[in-house]
Amino acid sequence: MTTIISKFRRAALAAGIALSALSVSLHAEAGSLKLGMTTWVGYGPLFLARDMGYFKEGGLDVSLEIIEEASMYMAAVAAGELDGNASTIDEIMKYRSKDFCFKSVYALDDSHGGDGVLAPSGIKSIADLKGMEVGLNEGSVSQFWFNILLKQAGLSQSDVKITNMTADDAAAAFMADRIPVAVTWEPHLTLAKKENKGQVLMDSSKTPGLIVDVVALNCDYIKKNPADVEALVKGLYKANEFIKENPEKAYEVMAKGVGGWLKDPKDFASSAAGVNFYGKARNAEFFAGGEGGEAGKLIKLGGDIWGGFGKLKMDVKYDDLVDTSFLAK
Missing domain, CATH: 3.40.190.10 (Periplasmic binding protein-like II)
Known part of the structure; x- marks a missing residue:
């Protein structure tokens, strides 16, 4: 009888270990x-x-x-x-x-249009930004993208005056006439359009895949x-x-x-x-x-x-x- 009980206990223990392993396996999956x-x-x-x-x-x-x-x-x-x-x-x-x-x-x-450059209405191109103050977030995608735009226009970042601020702050400063140019994103581009404030000089729909x-x-x-x-x-x-x-x-x-x-x-x-x-x-x-x-x-x-x-x-x-x-x- 003792041998039978012992075998039963060993079988139950083995089954318990198997179920535990299955549980761990399922958890891992x-x-x-x-x-x-x-x-x-x-x-x-x-x-x-x-x-x-x-x-x-x-x-x-x-x-x-x-x-x-x-x-x-x-x-x-x-x-x-x-x-x-x-x-x-x-x-x-x-x-x-x-x-x-x-x-x-x-x-x-x-x-594809979610990022953009806000500028005064009289500006015709990125090249016209030479010598102007630009608000953007240094080290961010805004700086990366803006430098591509500058390069395409035959300029470099040294040709403009960068003021480091977040994209949100840059848009707010532009709307308050504290800076003339801002590199920002939505919803600020749409808000500027609604309030007829300056213009979206360039947006990312013109630079797909960047x-x-x-x-x-x-x-x-x-x-x-x-x-x-x-x-x-x-x-x-x-x-x-x-x-x-x-x-x-x-x-x-x-x-x-x-x-x-x-x-x-x-x-x-x-x-x-x-x-x-x-x-x-x-x-x-x-x-x-x-x-x-x-x-x-x-x-x-x-x-x-x-x-x-x-x-x-x-x-x-x-x-x-x-x-x-x-x-x-």
């Missing part, structure tokens, strides 16, 4: 991912995929945290408090180093959680399709998720007109060609501009910043 980002219409698909359950379908629990300062969410990624971020390619280039490895796994959108937002993940996270990265990408593919098929409902969900100045679905829809959301086909197109393709040329341009200002921690190449292995799955 239901992975988690924490991302930081600013308040921007182009990040709406992340919230849509989360709130529509598209990430959950792939066994992934995604936490999205709004942090309005890039240096703060990048520091959180470096410290392991976040697994990655959503930001522009040029922005994250400045933080890439030999010791801080992260790579872009998905392109979310590009600004202000591109991506999801970048810590290299260790990518290596250790390939199934979760795949679930992230597939969830975003599905979210993009939903936006095309049912934009009104998509804007409602995204507005609620993103919040802030975009919490009203009407404001979100209006701002969404200033971006191009990237789905599966556009991601394949954008990253095609490696260093010689769109993404590669943009990274090279970022290297030239930020390297010229001494903002890079290393010579960032395409392969240092991009992992396309999950896009075709």
Whole structure:
């Protein structure tokens, strides 16, 4: 009898261990991912995929945290408090180093009118800004984009007088006649138009593919959680399709998720007109060609501009910043 009971106990113990292992396995499959980002219409698909359950379908629990300062969410990624971020390619280039490895796994959108230069009505071109004071956020995508515009006009940043301020403050200073020129973004461009204040001299619809937002993940996270990265990408593919098929409902969900100045679905829809959301086909197109393709040329341009200002921690190449292995799955 004792032998039989002993065998029973051993069997029960073995079954318990098996069930425990199964529980751990299931928990591991239901992975988690924490991302930081600013308040921007182009990040709406992340919230849509989360709130529509598209990430959950792939066994992934995604936490999205709004942090309005890039240096703060990048520091959180470096410290392991976040697994990655959503930001522009040029922005994250400045933080890439030999010791801080992260790579872009998905392109979310590009600004198509959402960024712009506010100037007096009499100004005809970017070249006419020579010698004028310009309010912009140094070290941000505004400085990156504005320097491209200056280069195209045959100028450099030394040809204008830069006053460092946030994009919001630059717009406010322009509206109050404290500075003549501001590099900013929505909703300030629309507000200036409504109040008939100066003009939008140039907006990003004239420079497609230069202000591109991506999801970048810590290299260790990518290596250790390939199934979760795949679930992230597939969830975003599905979210993009939903936006095309049912934009009104998509804007409602995204507005609620993103919040802030975009919490009203009407404001979100209006701002969404200033971006191009990237789905599966556009991601394949954008990253095609490696260093010689769109993404590669943009990274090279970022290297030239930020390297010229001494903002890079290393010579960032395409392969240092991009992992396309999950896009075709």
